[in-house]
Amino acid sequence: MIITIASGKGGTGKTTVATNLAVSISSSIDNTPVWVLDCDVEEPNCHLFLKPEIYTSEAVGVPVPKVDKEKCTACGKCGQFCEYSAIVALKTVPITFPELCHGCGGCSLICPEGAISETKRRVGMLEKGQSGDIGFVHGRLRVGEAMSPPLIRAVKKFVFKKGLTLIDAPPGTSCPVIEAIKGSDFVILVTEPTPFGLNDLTLAVDMVKQLNIPFGVLINRADIGDNRVSEYCQAEGIPILLQIPDNRKIAEAYSRGMMIVDVVPGLRETFMDLYFRIKKMCGQQHNEEA
Amino acid sequence: MKVVLTSSGESLDSPLDPRFGRAQKFILFDTDNNEHQVVDNSQNLNAAQGAGIQAAQNVSRLNAEYVITGHCGPKAFRTLQAAGIKVIVGVEGTVAEVIEKFKAGKLTPTEASDVEGHWI
Ligand code: SF4
Numbered sequence: 001m002i003i004t005i006a007s008g009k010g011g012t013g014k015t016t017v018a019t020n021l022a023v024s025i026s027s028s029i030d031n032t033p034v035w036v037l038d039c040d041v042e043e044p045n046c047h048l049f050l051k052p053e054i055y056t057s058e059a060v061g062v063p064v065p066k067v068d069k070e071k072c073t074a075c076g077k078c079g080q081f082c083e084y085s086a087i088v089a090l091k092t093v094p095i096t097f098p099e100l101c102h103g104c105g106g107c108s109l110i111c112p113e114g115a116i117s118e119t120k121r122r123v124g125m126l127e128k129g130q131s132g133d134i135g136f137v138h139g140r141l142r143v144g145e146a147m148s149p150p151l152i153r154a155v156k157k158f159v160f161k162k163g164l165t166l167i168d169a170p171p172g173t174s175c176p177v178i179e180a181i182k183g184s185d186f187v188i189l190v191t192e193p194t195p196f197g198l199n200d201l202t203l204a205v206d207m208v209k210q211l212n213i214p215f216g217v218l219i220n221r222a223d224i225g226d227n228r229v230s231e232y233c234q235a236e237g238i239p240i241l242l243q244i245p246d247n248r249k250i251a252e253a254y255s256r257g258m259m260i261v262d263v264v265p266g267l268r269e270t271f272m273d274l275y276f277r278i279k280k281m282c283g284q285q286h287n288e289e290a
Numbered sequence: 291m292k293v294v295l296t297s298s299g300e301s302l303d304s305p306l307d308p309r310f311g312r313a314q315k316f317i318l319f320d321t322d323n324n325e326h327q328v329v330d331n332s333q334n335l336n337a338a339q340g341a342g343i344q345a346a347q348n349v350s351r352l353n354a355e356y357v358i359t360g361h362c363g364p365k366a367f368r369t370l371q372a373a374g375i376k377v378i379v380g381v382e383g384t385v386a387e388v389i390e391k392f393k394a395g396k397l398t399p400t401e402a403s404d405v406e407g408h409w410i
């Protein structure tokens with residue numbers, strides 16, 4: 001089963017939910033291998049809480065074109081083909097802009113002279129490790145790099161269907177977020193009960209609905225704002241999965257990189273219960289479809 | 291000799307458009323016969339990425355030797371350079387004024403793009 005933890009904006013506590021859910025389940029349920037895949041590759045921070053031991057680290061690259069000047073006849077076909085202006089052929093041998101290339105491979109197929117081959121451009125690193133019984137994978141995007149979906153796809157190769165995979169998605173509702181969420185069985189949308197939180201939540205809800213994945217809302221720091229998030233969920237028939245209060249112990253634990261389930265009594269059981277309810281909701285969904 | 295100027299309107303009295311990739315119009319001016327032609331660049335105004343490169347490709351089809359504009363980003367600059375077009379940046383005034391300065395030899399091409407990224 002794959003559960004993705006997402007959020008319309010950053011800083012709502014996505015990572016806290018992902019890591020604490022992972023720890024609660026792996027420490028309490030036998031026979032359920034838990035993996036955490038941190039797909040928030042621009043700012044991965046699950047490792048700050050899970051403190052995994054990293055045992056492999058590899059570079060992830062995207063294919064970009066390389067032009068063989070000897071073979072190229074400057075016909076211009078590659079440049080006309082590329083929609084992203086990543087290869088530009090004027091009256092000369094084409095020039096390339098690797099940072100704009102989407103790696104579709106079209107230019108090398110279109111070149112009548114076979115002058116274009118692929119080389120790799122590094123977009124980031126993939127690191128794999130272990131934190132207690134939890135398997136851990138994350139991607140780290142190179143600073144200033146915009147092409148995160150290929151790195152997210154590389155991290156998601158480690159989705160482990162038989163156990164439980166928890167994916168920490170990037171914040172927002174853009175392309176990389178969709179890449180992270182795609183293929184999940186359930187999405188937990190983490191939000192805060194503030195007007196901004198509500199606004200970003202509605203955008204996130206629209207996105208998940210389009211992907212047709214069952215989801216629910218988790219309200220973090222539930223007592224700081226107003227009731228509008230709850231009212232919105234009720235009106236839309238969206239399940240509120242859990243409300244986590246704004247608690248000083250939680251804030252302190254977070255700032256020290258500690259697990260909140262270790263400082264708030266009963267929270268581990270609450271997360272376990274959340275997991276079972278999500279499982280049930282997914283089961284029901286499947287039955288309905290059948 | 292033909293030069294391309296980025297312009298905010300169709301006449302020579304229009305102010306130079308400081309942007310290259312997202313310029314409203316290009317004015318193609320021929321210094322040999324003082325004739326000019328207006329070329330639309332509006333399809334690029336809304337391009338999310340690569341507007342500068344697209345604009346540079348459009349310009350290269352006009353057989354101009356120079357581009358005169360306010361700012362030119364690195365991608366557009368590289369593309370223009372590859373097409374053998376010299377780039378003059380940091381210019382202000384109406385298109386007509388700029389043409390006079392150019393004819394008087396007061397404008398010199400730049401060796402590098404003058405802005406990082408999105409000023410295309
Ligand atoms: S691989 Fe695709 S995106 Fe990249 S330069 Fe070639 S055609 Fe353009």
Ligand code: SF4
Nearest residue numbers: 072073075076078111
């Ligand atoms: S399609 Fe091939 S031969 Fe034609 S310009 Fe591009 S690289 Fe050169």
